[in-house]
Amino acid sequence: MSRRFPLYFGFWHKLGVYAVRVYAAAVLLFLILPIFVIIPLSFNAEPFFSFTPEMLRLEPEAFSLRWYRQILDDPNWILSIENSFFIGICATIVATVLGTIAAVGLASPAMPFKRLITALLLSPMIVPLIIIAAGMFFFYTRFNLVGTYTGLIIAHAALGVPFVIVTVTATLVGFDRSLYDAGLGLGANPIRAFKDVVLPLIRPGVISGALFAFVTSFDEVVLVLFLAGPEQRTIPRQMFSGLREQINPTILAVATLLVIVSIALLFTLEFLRNRSIRLRGASVE
Structure with missing residues (x-):
């Protein structure tokens, strides 16, 4: 079984590794959070670009698919x-x-x-x-x-x-x-x-x-x-x-659909990358 860290890693080495991981996670969260905020907003029953008090209280009537239906109704x-x-x-x-x-x-x-x-x-x-x-x-x-x-x-x-x-x-x-x-x-x-x-x-x-x-x-x-x-x-x-x-929040509904498409494409690219590595005979971690 492989060790988590090399034998020569001391306390400060390990602390540095964890600090880099936390910093990378924080940067990633900072970049991605504004994108994922639009997903719940696209289900807003009201024509607002912000969370209503009812949405924050998770009341069912505060959420709706009306903006997704409007996409299909708009030529x-x-x-x-x-x-x-x-x-x-x-x-x-x-x-x-x-x-x-x-x-x-x-x-x-x-x-x-x-x-x-x-x-x-x-x-x-x-x-x-x-x-x-x-x-x-x-x-x-x-x-x-x-x-x-x-x-x-x-x-x-x-x-x-x-x-x-x-x-x-x-x-x-x-x-x-x-x-x-x-x-x-x-x-x-x-x-x-x-x-x-x-x-x-x-x-x-x-x-x-x-x-x-x-x-x-x-x-x-x-x-x-x-x-x-x-x-x-x-x-x-x-x-x-x-x-x-x-x-109107129809734009948020379309943006949510685009995010889903983008995620699907990213998974496809990752699958192809791993397949390319396997074809070259390299091991995939």
Whole structure:
């Protein structure tokens, strides 16, 4: 049975370990608590953004599902939900294909100007979104893409590609390239060797990158404000409009649903991470 601390740990070492753990838990609680506060508020029977005395006394009549029902009754929310999933899924497919191809190319030792190309491909993660949105707006106006689904999908895919590149590249670090060469040596063409040999081994990284790309698209509001028309409004755009035009706890209900979706995606990413580690033959603690 393994010891909790190394033998050379004294009193101050152990105290330091516990202090770091308590500090980390406090920081995590400080960051997460404001997010989870919205969950009980979304069940408020009254149109308030604060806890009522009845809610604090846990009276049943103080809680209601009226704001969740209002989501289904409001055509603007239904449209924004449909748009968010449609644009997010389409942008994720485009970003995953392009990002995976780019990552495989960058992993090749024969790739010239690798650092420069990597920096250019990852620049959307660094450049402020307001600059990207303004540049895309003026560029898209030349091609009549402003206010179209195609324009939004391309823009969101551009933001998702760097996340796919990062995750797939991390997976390719432990990939044995001799397996790919063996596939070629056995008569498979490059596409067949990639599909049958490389892709199954890097699939966890590809799926993780796709999830990151989807979350990036699903949560994006700056590009939507610049590029979307009335028919392309997404959930973040609708929430932004609701805070400015008509404040009611429907926004909290939608935010609660988004938190649940985010938690589900985090568990999925953790599962894929553990699976990737197992595929590499490493032990998972």
